[in-house]
Amino acid sequence: MxxxxxxxxxxxxxxxxxxxxxxxxxxxxxxxxxxxxxxxxxxxxxxxxxxxxxxxxxxxxxxxxxxxxxxxxxxxxxxxxxxxxxxxxxxxxxxxxxxTPFGGTRGAIIEPGNIRLDSTAAIDVGQSEPMERLLQGILKQYPREISSYSRTLPQSWLEAGSRWLSSAGWKPDLASIVPTLGAHSAILAIIAAVTAPGDRIAFEDLTYCSAARSVNLMGRRSIIMHTQAGFATPDDFERLCAQQHPKLVFLMPSLHNPTATTMPEENRRAIVDIARRYNVWIIEDEIYGSIMQNKHIAIAALAPERTFHIGGLSKSVAAGVRGGWVACPPHLATRVYTAHKMVTGGMPFMMAELGAQLVNSGEADAIRSKVCAEVRDREAIAQEIFAGMDFNSQPLATFLWVKLPDPWLSATFKNAALNEGVLIDDEDEFKPGRTEKAFHRVRLGVTVPATREELRQGFSIIRRLMETSNASYDSYS
CATH class of the missing domain: 1.10.10.10 (Winged helix-like DNA-binding domain superfamily/Winged helix DNA-binding domain)
Structure with a gap:
């Protein structure tokens, strides 16, 4: 050597x-x-x-x-x-x-033949049939709109967004809705609309890291909040506000990614109070809220004047539609709409109309019910195979947050799993910046395998690896 x-x-x-x-x-x-x-x-x-x-x-x-x-x-x-x-x-x-310096820990191109547990897109439950029917109708009804650029905001698009984002008795006003090309583009539009280069944006120490990477790419500065029990604590948020004065905070309160936890209502109320005192904008990413059936009080319901509430179809209906909406503080909806057009090139009519018709016709609800039923069954498989192990999950969670037994490390385990033909996410995929905190966990998605049998096979491989010493994986350690 x-x-x-x-x-x-x-x-x-x-x-x-x-x-x-x-x-x-x-x-x-x-x-x-x-x-x-x-x-x-x-x-x-x-x-x-x-x-x-x-x-x-x-x-x-x-x-x-x-x-x-x-x-x-x-x-x-x-x-x-x-x-x-x-x-x-x-x-x-x-x-x-x-x-490139902009990427995460996932490969850009996925080799065929691997079992994919590294994604949480909606399960295929036959979405193509209702979508084919709706698309045929759109092509017949709107030939001129399809052949040109979309320069209007139909009322039906706003109604769909208000309906899809509603949560626990809260329903956003139509005037606050901006249709977006998925949840991620909504995040970019909000950042562009209410912050300037050099501004600090706060993220939990585990989060949806594509947002944090986008922040840095746009010239903003990401700063890190410590979490406890899988979500942000009011004490650390206030410390960060007092010391570093963030302009905006990014939160995933319902089915937090990747910890599979839900922020308690008292934490939501406390964070709202702190944000008001320090004049901090809030992005409430509720992309998983729809699959959790929106049972929790929205931060936007507590602080509509400063909260951008984001939702979409990717986790519970169909990721390929790229359908999303954001409910904005009313006086900022136009600014976010303009920013979204500038950072994305504009909302394609076909996708926006399809997303709206899916929601307004009730087809999205029907698909979501089927997806939720399948997620429950797959999560039950996880409970069975990982019995006795330390992991976070919920009955409608599309992923698990699994604690690795000693001496496994997260990146080491990810590479060992890849060598066995299973793609998973290590904890680095969710860290918005350098931190000394190690979680020794990996995230396992349940939705991409085509069948429950394939999922069971992938989980079984992971379980076997967890019970194996990593001494045999010198080249991946």
Whole structure:
């Protein structure tokens, strides 16, 4: 085994000093291979050893090793290690888009044949049949609108948004509704509308990280709140407000992703009170609220003057429709509508009309009922297979948040699962920034496998790995 250590402070090109640490490490390995410092056949240090020697996390080294493996520079052999390949034996491959500084921990292209537990899109329950019928009607009824740009906001689109976002007796006014190209584009539009470059935006220490990455890409600064029991605490939110003065806070109060918890009403009320005192805007991402059947009081119902309440169809009806809505503080709806058009290019008529007709016709409710029934059955399979294990879930949760037994680490386990043909998400996928806090958990989605049998197979593989020592996975540790 080589005694090689990378020198990350002496990168050859100035641009190599920028970007995530895992990418800099991968680039350094590639450079040393090209210069012959790491000749073919060289065994790289085990990830655990290298992480200790250069003072980074094992997850950072794991992501770097994965990246150079995708580039065709090394091979990993279970139980033997990671070896530099001969360039003559490895075809030239195009670098994956995951090598950009904007990506997460998921591969951009999914190889066929794997069992996917790394997504929470709505289960296929036969959505294509009602959608085909509705689309045929739209094509016949609106030929001119389909052939042109959408420059109006039909009342029916607003009615659909108000209906879909309603929660526990609260129903947003039509004047507050903005149709969006899914929940993520709503987040971008809100950030663009009410914040400026340099503003701080608060995120929980585990969250929907594509939002945090988008914040940084847009020149805003993400700051981290500590969580307790899987959701933000009023005490830490107030500390953050007093010390760092965020302009906006991003929350997922109902079926928090990835912890599968629900924020209690007293926490919601306390956070609203703090936000009012410190004049902080609130994004309430309730994309999972619809599958939880919107039984919890909405933060927007408690503070409509400062809350942007987001919902959509992706988790409970159909992710491919990209249907979403945001209920805004009334005086900001026009601004968010304009910002959404500017950051997305505008709402396509076909998708907006289909989403509205799904909701207004009742088809969305019917599909959601079928999806919820299937989710319940799949979650019951999880309860059976992971009995005795430590994990968070709810009967209508589309994912589990599973605690790994010692000595497994999250990134190590993810790579071991991938080696067994199962795609999962490690905790780094949900961290909005660097933190010393380690959860030693992974998220397992229940919705993508085509059948319950495939899901059971994937869960069984994960259970077996959890009961196996990671000593056999030196090249992934």
């Amino acid at each position: 080589t005694n090689w250590l990378p020198n990350l402070e002496n990168d050859i090109e100035p641009q190599e000093r920028r970007g995530p640490l895992y990418m800099r490490l991968a680039n350094r390995i590639e450079s040393d291979i090209a210069q012959g410092i790491l000749p073919p056949g060289t065994k790289l240090p085990p990830q655990r050893n290298l992480a200790f020697d250069i003072g980074v996390t094992i997850g950072t080294v794991g992501r770097a090793y994965n990246l150079i493996r995708e580039r065709g520079l090394v091979t990993g052999e279970v139980g033997r290690g990671t070896y530099v390949t001969s360039h003559k034996d490895v075809p030239l491959v195009e670098r994956s888009s995951t090598s």
